[in-house]
Amino acid sequence: MKQLQIALCLTFFALAATPLFSQQNEFIADYLERLEQSRKYLLLVAETMPEEQYGFRATSESLSFAENLMHIGFALDWHSQSLLGGRESRDWNTDVIYKVSGKSKAEMIVVVDETFEAAIALIQKFNPVQLVDRLDYFGLDRTKRQIFLLLADHITHHRGQMLVSMRLNGLTPPRYVLFQ
Template identity: 65%
Template sequence: MKQLLILTSILFFTSVATPLVAQQDDFIKEYLERLENSRKYLILVAETMPEDKYNYKASPESLTFAQNLLHIAYAMDWHSQSLLGARKARVWQTDTEFKVANKSKKEMIALVNKTFDKAIELITEFDVKKLSDTLDYFGLNRTKRQILLILSDHITHHRGQMLVYMRLNGLVPPRYVLFQ
């Protein structure tokens, strides 16, 4: 009788837990597809903007096109490597890797690609059981699942600014890539 109770309990908890893990695995799979499409579109935007327009900004207090591009990479690094991973966060004010400085268009695009690669690698290997873990995000309690969604929104926000900069320079942005 005791063995039957143990077996029944195991079957019950397995039947409840397995679908939850499968849903989280699906979330990661779908998120990675979206992130890869977001990368393709961002790189296409970056490649389309002429290098001599990389310092353009819409207003004195705005980021330049290049600063928006590298800010996306910096935030992706921070959200993935520091918030989801365990690496100590870089400090935006003192970081040099993600500052425009004397980087060429080609170097900036390579850095963005490298940052996407690292984020995708970390997310691919991420323990889906930790998606519900919470952390402090600017004073708000957020799950790691929410951190991934915030990262996607952040990329879209700054890429949108870059698209406006292209229009303000008389350029036609690349056609939008669906399923981001």
């Protein structure tokens, strides 16, 4: 009788857990589609801005177009590789990969593209069970699922600033791409 109860409990758990795991896997698949579209659009924006305008700042307090681009790369690396992947964080003060200084437009685009590639590769292998894992995010208790969402928002925020810089330079940004 006890074995029957255990078998029924295990069966119930399996039936209840299957939709949850399926939803988590769907979240990862949806996120990867969004991230790849975001990558394509950001790279198109970066290609469209003339290199001589990469230093443009909308205001003196604003990041330049180039600084926004490289900041997106740094944050993408930190959110994906460090917060989600567990790698030690880069130190912004000593890191040279994501600094604008001395880099051409083409070099910056390669750095950001390679960062997206690495993030996508990590997320493709990400165990969906970890989406509920909690971590400290600037003093706030957040799940890894929330980190995925924060990363998407952060990319959109800084890319939006880049689009404003383009408009202020008399350029028409590339047509918006859906599902990002």
